Amino acid sequence: MRKNIVAGNWKMNKALEEGNSLASEIVNIVANEVKDDTIVVLNPPYIHLSSVQHLLKDAKQVFLGAQNCNENTSGAYTGEISVDMLKSVGVEYVILGHSERREYYKESNELLAKKVNTVLDNGLIPIFCCGESLKIREAGTHVDFVCNQLTDSLFHLSPEKFEKVVIAYEPIWAIGTGVTASTDQAQEMHAELRKHLASKYGDTIADETTILYGGSCKPDNAKELFANPDVDGGLIGGASLKSRDFVEIVKSF
Numbered sequence: 001m002r003k004n005i006v007a008g009n010w011k012m013n014k015a016l017e018e019g020n021s022l023a024s025e026i027v028n029i030v031a032n033e034v035k036d037d038t039i040v041v042l043n044p045p046y047i048h049l050s051s052v053q054h055l056l057k058d059a060k061q062v063f064l065g066a067q068n069c070n071e072n073t074s075g076a077y078t079g080e081i082s083v084d085m086l087k088s089v090g091v092e093y094v095i096l097g098h099s100e101r102r103e104y105y106k107e108s109n110e111l112l113a114k115k116v117n118t119v120l121d122n123g124l125i126p127i128f129c130c131g132e133s134l135k136i137r138e139a140g141t142h143v144d145f146v147c148n149q150l151t152d153s154l155f156h157l158s159p160e161k162f163e164k165v166v167i168a169y170e171p172i173w174a175i176g177t178g179v180t181a182s183t184d185q186a187q188e189m190h191a192e193l194r195k196h197l198a199s200k201y202g203d204t205i206a207d208e209t210t211i212l213y214g215g216s217c218k219p220d221n222a223k224e225l226f227a228n229p230d231v232d233g234g235l236i237g238g239a240s241l242k243s244r245d246f247v248e249i250v251k252s253f
């Protein structure tokens with residue numbers, strides 16, 4: 001079912017105590033100020049998952065997410081984290097294919113297809129990121145490029161599996177740059193993605209898919225972005241590191 005979701009991607013920020021304070025502040029403000037039907041996902045670094053999970057225990061609408069996972073379920077993969085480990089500390093969502101992972105760690109569409117399978121097969125929800133670089137947008141091939149990312153990493157899924165996936169469209173030129181996609185640019189791309197999903201899975205499933213926008217989403221532009229018919233929430237980087245900013249975004253539906 002299509003949901004309103006705001007996910008905070010903390011990336012490689014916050015030491016343990018800072019992370020705990022941020023999480024508890026968010027939990028408290030959300031409980032007092034946020035509509036019940038909005039879902040909030042906190043994605044701290046792996047090392048804080050367990051302690052943040054304890055802080056989310058009584059929070060009805062705040063869930064725990066990871067920023068990545070390994071495509072294998074166990075074994076000799078030094079430094080990696082499996083889905084079982086994530087589940088054992090209460091993780092329910094996993095961000096996959098963030099542009100930073102694609103760029104710095106060379107994660108390909110093929111590898112991401114494997115990660116998507118591992119996450120879904122183990123009952124977790126992937127937040128699958130896609131998005132184009134400035135060069136691709138300037139060349140005018142952004143729609144095809146992003147649709148291909150979905151085709152290559154998701155279209156092998158059965159409709160039953162696909163229905164569980166959350167998509168995050170994040171133009172790379174907007175991530176951490178302070179340049180946000182205009183509402184028209186976001187709506188145009190989200191509508192194109194939904195059309196592409198419909199070509200594979202039909203109108204009903206496409207219409208039910210949650211598609212988030214990410215890239216310099218802030219308290220002062222979230223309302224306008226979320227008001228678009230095809231934008232169902234956001235994946236928030238920088239602004240998720242301050243509780244008040246983050247919750248103001250969560251309240252922007």
Ligand code: PGA
Binds near residue numbers: 175214215236
């Ligand atoms: P930003 O990051 O909000 O800091 O632009 C978004 C993201 O990378 O998910």
